[in-house]
Amino acid sequence: MKKMWVLMLVTVLLLSACSSGGGGKEAASGGGSEKAKEITIWAWDKAFNVAALEQAKAIYQKENPDLKINIIENAQDAIIQKLNTGLNSGTSSGLPNVVLIEDYRAQSFLSAYPDAFKDLSSTIKASDFAEYKIGPTSYEGKQYGIPFDSGVAGLYYRTDLLEQAGYKAADLQDITWDDYVKIGEAVKAKTGKELLSLDPNDLGIIRMMIQTAGKWYTAEDGKTPDLNNNPALKEAFVTYKKMMDANVVKLHSDWSQFVANANSGAVATIPTGNWFSPSVRQEASQSGQWAVAPMPKMAGQANSVHASNLGGSSWYIMNDVPGADQAADFMAKTFGSDKELYQELLTKIGAIGTYAPAVDGEAYNKPDEFFGGQKIFADFANWTKEIPKVNYGSNTYAIEDILVVEMQAYLNGKSIDDVLNDAQKQAEAQLN
DSSP, rough: OHHHHHHHHHHHHHHHHHHHTSSSSSHTTTTTSOOOOOEEEEEOIIIIIHHHHHHHHHHTTTTTTTEEEEEEEOHHHHHHHHHHHHHHHHHHHHHOOOEEHHHHHHHHHHHGGGBBBOOOOOOOOGGBBBHHHHHHEEEEEOOOEEEOOOBBEEEEHHHHHHHHHHHGGGGGGSBBBBHHHHHHHHHHHHHHHSEEEEEEEEEHHHHHHHHHHOOOOOTTTTSSSSSTTTTHHHHHHHHHHHHHHHOOOEESSHHHHHHHHTTTOOOOOOEGGGGHHHHHHOOOGTTSEEEEEOOOOTTTTTTOOOOBOOEEEEEEETTTTTTTHHHHHHHTTTTTTTTHHHHHHHHOOOOBOOBGGTTGGGGGGOBBBBGTBBBBHHHHHHHTTTTTOOOOOSSSHHHHHHHHHHHHHHHHTTTTTHHHHHHHHHHHHHHO
16 A cells, blocks of 8 residues: 555656656747746848847847847858758757848748747737738738838939939839830930849849739749739839840849949939948948939839838747747847837938838938938838738749749740740749
8 A cells, every 4th residue: 555655656746747848848948937048149231130139139138137148140041041951950959049031031931830930929019010021921820020121112313313314303203114214215315324233133123013013923822823924024024124125224243233333323223122221322422412212113003003122021039949938028029119229220220120100200200411301211111101012922032043044035035925934834843
């Protein structure tokens, strides 16, 4: 009898130990009663994303001095490679608590590893962020990402060069891409300058065009290739060829050449994301000669608007890395809700966030002397609200690899219908 009671007592103790979660997923995720003393964050771009993290860290640690926050800078490609390697291995060892992921790539991670990322549906208020950012940062009804910077695009232009060609600011406020090409021809004739600078291996301008019409390379499910029956994509290809045929494009092959073409005065306009503003400012002698107009819209798409996006990224918390709860608290109280932080980010590093409650602050309404006194941040914030929401899906770059080749075939004489039909077949074969 005594032996039986001893056996029962041992059994109870063992069951108690097992139920405590000491070696389970809850403890590993930082969800246990003991708080983690440090967290690690991965991001790229020291002057932008890392700088934003440093500001958020300084604010958070005023109230939470005991949490050590390690900010590690990596190139974006390195982050993607390390994430894929770690997640494919099935272990969270070596992964950070928080990672920055470009919006175009987010769905590929969320669809492949949904359990690896912390569900933030009850941690942040998703409706407080720009609507177009919710698509790439959520998956199957759950909010996984904290939307960060806006890739809202604008048409940067040299006011002096446009005026020489007979155009004023009002002439650029409601134009189509066809109008834009005609302006380029006039600028070239009057000034000898090219209209814009393009990299043949980068179809960012195609992305911006089709998003103005609420279209993408895939159907609304984000998976099915939508190329040969996509009227916006067809018009974008035709417009791209018009630019090339008009001889108003200066080609570049890397970022430094792209910036140099703007700073040297070689081109009159730069249609791109707002993150290009610091690069424009590099040439101080051009202060007062730049302005930003709304993006052109597509002439043949009835629902096209003067707003689009290029780039942008968001924050994600790794679910199985110790300290997940502390990381969620840090992100929620900074990038997830702090209006003053977003004012500072705008003032100090020029980062336009997508947190809607912050866009009416003083920093957004300050005239910018470099851009002739234009309130460019207020304009970008207003255009952000108009960006059509699309599902970037998981295959943006894979499809663009196909389209880059087909674009060159199109420029060399292949018919547009054959181009898009062949692209459709290739995408279906590779991605399905």
